[in-house]
Amino acid sequence: MLLYLDEVNVKASLEVRVEPIGEDYTNSRYFIRVSPDYRGDELGFMLVATGDARASERYPSGSARKQANGCWDSIVPFLGLKPNCYKADLPTSPGYSLPEAWAPSQVVEGVMRRSDGLLAAEIWLHSDTDYVEEGGKRTYFTLPKVGTSYLPKDYREKMTFGKPGERKRFVPKELDVTVIYKDLSPRDRMESVNPDLEISGALAWTGVDNSYIAPTGSVVDTVKEERSQNAIFLVGAYLGLAATVAPILASITWRVIVPLFRRRQDASDTQVR
Numbered sequence: 001m002l003l004y005l006d007e008v009n010v011k012a013s014l015e016v017r018v019e020p021i022g023e024d025y026t027n028s029r030y031f032i033r034v035s036p037d038y039r040g041d042e043l044g045f046m047l048v049a050t051g052d053a054r055a056s057e058r059y060p061s062g063s064a065r066k067q068a069n070g071c072w073d074s075i076v077p078f079l080g081l082k083p084n085c086y087k088a089d090l091p092t093s094p095g096y097s098l099p100e101a102w103a104p105s106q107v108v109e110g111v112m113r114r115s116d117g118l119l120a121a122e123i124w125l126h127s128d129t130d131y132v133e134e135g136g137k138r139t140y141f142t143l144p145k146v147g148t149s150y151l152p153k154d155y156r157e158k159m160t161f162g163k164p165g166e167r168k169r170f171v172p173k174e175l176d177v178t179v180i181y182k183d184l185s186p187r188d189r190m191e192s193v194n195p196d197l198e199i200s201g202a203l204a205w206t207g208v209d210n211s212y213i214a215p216t217g218s219v220v221d222t223v224k225e226e227r228s229q230n231a232i233f234l235v236g237a238y239l240g241l242a243a244t245v246a247p248i249l250a251s252i253t254w255r256v257i258v259p260l261f262r263r264r265q266d267a268s269d270t271q272v273r
Contacts, residue, residue, distance in 0.1 A: 001030060001053050001125075002212065003148050004161045004169030006044030011035035013176040016146050020130045020182070027126050028053075028144075034112065034119040035174075043119060046161075046169045047108040048090060053144035054106045056128045074126040075108060081121050083110035093149045094159040094171060138191065140218045141203075147177045147212025177213050180204040184219070193217030 003014050017029040034043055049055065056074040058064055065072040071085035089102040112121045133140045151159055151171050160168035181203035184190070190197070194216050198206045205213050 001028070001144060001146055002048045003032065003172065003175065004046040004048070005172055006046075006167075006169060007040075008157050008170045009173045010038050010043065010170075011174040012172045013178070014147060015178040015180070017180045018131070018143055018182075020132065021126075022130075024128060024130055025126070026130050027124060030123045030125065032112065032121045036117075038119065040119075041114045042111050044109070044111045045121065047123070049106045049108070049125070049144075050092075050103045051144065052127065052129045052131065053125075054127065055125045058128075071108065076124040076126075077110070078122040078124070079115065079120060080113070081110050081123070083108050083123070085109070088163070090163065091161065094151060094155075094161045137221050138218050139221070141181070141216065143179065143181060143215040145212050145214040146179050147207075147210060148172055148175050150211035171211075174209045175211070177207045177210045178205070179213050179215055181215065187221055187223045189220045189222050191218045191220050193219075 001016065003012070005012065012035060013033045015031045015033075019027045019029070021027055030047065032045060055072055056065065057072055065074055067073070067085075069082065069084045071077075071083055075083070075085060077083050085106065085108050087104070087106055089099070090105045090107070091097045092101065092103050108123060110121060112119050131141055131143050148171050149161060156171050156173060160170055162168045180199075183202045193203070195205055195207075195213065198204060203215070203217075203219075205215055207213050
C-alpha cells in the first residue's frame with residue numbers, strides 16, 4: 001500500500017498493523033498522520049494497493065461484496081472519513097512510464113480533516129491472503145510493500161504520481177513508516193528477517209524518512225524443531241543398534257541355527273532309509 005498526498009512538501013507517517021484472521025484472510029489497519037508542521041485544516045490523500053495488498057472484492061461464498069462510493073465493504077474507514085474507491089491500471093512510480101508497465105490497482109481516495117488538532121485517517125482493509133506459508137518447523141512470511149514511491153529529495157517537489165491528464169499527487173516530503181505484524185512467542189526463533197527488526201520481541205519494523213518497507217523472512221518453531229531432532233536421534237539410534245546386532249545375529253545363525261537344521265535334516269533322511 002503506497003501513500004500519496006494532494007499537496008507538496010508535507011511530512012507524514014504511515015503505520016500498518018497486519019493481523020492474520022484464520023486461513024487465507026488478513027485484516028490490515030492503516031493509520032495516516034500528518035505532521036504538525038502542516039497548518040492546513042484538511043488534506044487529500046491517495047492510497048494505492050497492488051497485488052496481495054488489495055482488498056477482498058468477494059465474500060467467501062463467491063458473491064460480490066457490497067459497495068459504497070466504489071469502496072467494497074472490506075474497506076472500513078474511521079475518524080469520520082468518507083473515501084471513494086476505484087480500480088485502475090496505474091504507473092508503478094512517479095514520472096513517465098509506458099502503459100504496458102502499469103499495474104492493476106485499487107485506489108482509496110479521501111480528505112483528512114483536522115479534529116482536536118490532529119490531521120489523520122484510519123482505514124482497515126480485509127484481504128484474501130494471510131501472507132504466510134508453513135513448512136514443517138518454519139513459517140515463511142512476505143508482507144506487502146508499505147510506504148510511498150522512492151524519489152530523491154530533489155525530485156519530490158517536481159515529479160507527481162498519476163495518469164497523464166488526471167489529478168496529480170505528490171510523494172510526502174518525509175514519510176516515517178511502521179509495520180507491525182505480530183508478537184514473537186518464547187518458542188519462536190528468528191531465522192532470516194529482512195529488514196532488521198526495530199522492536200524487541202515482535203515482528204515489527206520502523207523507518208524514518210523511508211520510502212517503503214517490504215518485510216520478508218522466516219521464523220522457526222523451536223518446539224517443533226526439538227521434536228524433529230528427537231525423532232532423528234531415535235532413528236539414528238535404531239539404525240546404530242541394528243548395525244551392531246545384525247552381525248551378531250548372522251554369526252548365531254551360521255554357528256547354531258544352520259548346524260542344528262542340518263542335523264535334523266540328516267536324522268530325517270536316516271529314518272526314511
